[in-house]
Amino acid sequence: MxxxxxxxxxxxxxxxxxxxxxxxxxxxxxxxxxxxxxxxxxxxxxxxxxxxxxxxxxxxxxxxxxxxxxxxxxxxxxxxxxxxGPKPPGPVSVAFEGNAMIHRLKHGGGKGEQVAKAVGLGKVPQDRQLTVLDATAGLGRDALILAALGCKLDLYERNPVVRELLKDGLERASLVSDVADVTSRMSLNGEDFITVGDSLESESYDVVYLDPMFPDRSKSALVKKEMRVFKQLIGGDEDADALFEPAYRLAKHRVVVKRPKAAPFLAGKTPSLQLKGKSGRFDIYTKKAF
Ligand SMILES: C[S@@+](CC[C@H](N)C(=O)[O-])C[C@H]1O[C@@H](n2cnc3c(N)ncnc32)[C@H](O)[C@@H]1O
Structure with missing residues (x-):
């Protein structure tokens, strides 16, 4: 093996x-x-x-x-x-088919979504399909937004439990016509991106998207109760800095890194631009204009 x-x-x-x-x-x-x-x-x-x-x-x-x-x-x-345990929080699953956002996104709303702006969707003509490698897929929420807006995504998720949840979510979505055309643009790989990144061809995606877990151990970081179990399972993705090099090599146009508000830059690299939101931000590393 x-x-x-x-x-x-x-x-x-x-x-x-x-x-x-x-x-x-x-x-x-x-x-x-x-x-x-x-x-x-x-x-x-x-x-x-x-x-x-x-x-x-x-x-x-x-x-x-x-x-x-x-x-x-x-x-x-x-x-x-x-x-x-006693008083457990609710379950965590991937339910793309129940996602109220999909309809809005599919019908023209959504270019204003921060993640859409960050990958540069506003900068490409409507008929151009952006290819995105999402190296830290998690429960696939960001990927779903981008897929609903027309992007084609390859997803990497190394944690087998998270991957099983995501795989199940994608399978169930494939049975529901309204969502199936969106999730058919999302293809899931089980590898660790840090390990396989080197073997992938340079500049083979328009954008590489990174959203590693941030190792903040303060109580306030435990946002939604349900998500504690997720964090407990994954930990802090302590090796996240190593995502940067392969991501930068594989991106033709830009690397986008989602970070909590106060987090330092990934791998200490200063981004070319930033999009700041209420609780977090997107650090954008541009290589070539669209
Ligand atoms: C914060 S979550 C991502 C959330 C995701 N953006 C979403 O919208 O649901 C980070 C995920 O990245 C995964 N991950 C971290 N490093 C990875 C790597 N090197 N290769 C593949 N997956 C990785 C973790 O297992 C975790 O599930």
């Missing part, structure tokens, strides 16, 4: 419980197999009826875990992530 698929131990922060409805057993099993393959010998797996418990072996002393450090990944009608 190549290093590209090795998941680093620090990328799995808590014990993961995989639960599945009877009709989703095959999918859940395939996920567990793949996940443990990525974790290598960090992974211990216990199987019960309709559940697997996956624990990174050396990282955690399970007796000292507070209960909400457990996360359940549930395979049911949809795949969702659920914190386990």
């Amino acid at each position: 190549s290093n590209a698929f090795k998941l680093k131990q620090e990328q799995v922060q808590a014990a993961l419980i995989v639960l599945y409805a009877p009709h989703r057993e095959t999918q859940a099993k395939a996920f567990v197999e793949h996940f443990c393959e990525q974790l290598g010998d960090q992974c211990s797996e216990k199987t019960n009826a309709q559940s697997f418990v996956i624990r990174p072996k050396q990282k955690l002393d399970l007796t000292s875990l507070d209960s909400d450090a457990h996360i359940a990944l549930v395979f049911d009608e949809e795949v969702y992530l659920q914190a386990v």
Whole structure:
């Protein structure tokens, strides 16, 4: 197995419980197999009826875990992530088909969206399709906006749990006609972009988009309650600076980096321009005008 698929131990922060409805057993099993393959010998797996418990072996002393450090990944009608413990927050899933924004974006609204401005959609003719590599896809929210505005996107998501949520969201969306034409412009890859970036051809995308997690540990950074579980799972993407070099090489026109308001520049690189919003900003590194 190549290093590209090795998941680093620090990328799995808590014990993961995989639960599945009877009709989703095959999918859940395939996920567990793949996940443990990525974790290598960090992974211990216990199987019960309709559940697997996956624990990174050396990282955690399970007796000292507070209960909400457990996360359940549930395979049911949809795949969702659920914190386990007293008063848990709501589930996290990818529901593109229920996204109220899509209709507006598809019918002309949306060029004013900050992310659309940041990638330069206002600067290209209506009939030109921008190609975007989203190297940190997450739950695909930014990518969905860009796809609804006509961009063609290749997405990279290295965390297998997040990728499973996104994959499930894309599959369900493909069954709903109004959304399917949008999500058909989003194609998901499972690799770590830092590792595979070097093997991709230079300047093969108009724009490379980066939105790594920012390692801010203050309470205020834990925005929505539901998103805590997401942050718990991913950690702080501490190696994010290493995204910059391959991203810059692959972009023909610009690299766009989404950052929290007070965060330093990615890899210490000063951007050519910035778009500032209420809670965050986009740092834009231009290479060539559109
Ligand atoms: C803040 S989230 C991105 C949110 C996304 N922009 C959205 O709109 O939903 C960052 C994601 O990037 C992923 N990530 C970080 N570094 C990565 C890398 N080198 N390759 C692939 N995915 C990466 C993390 O696993 C995490 O899911």
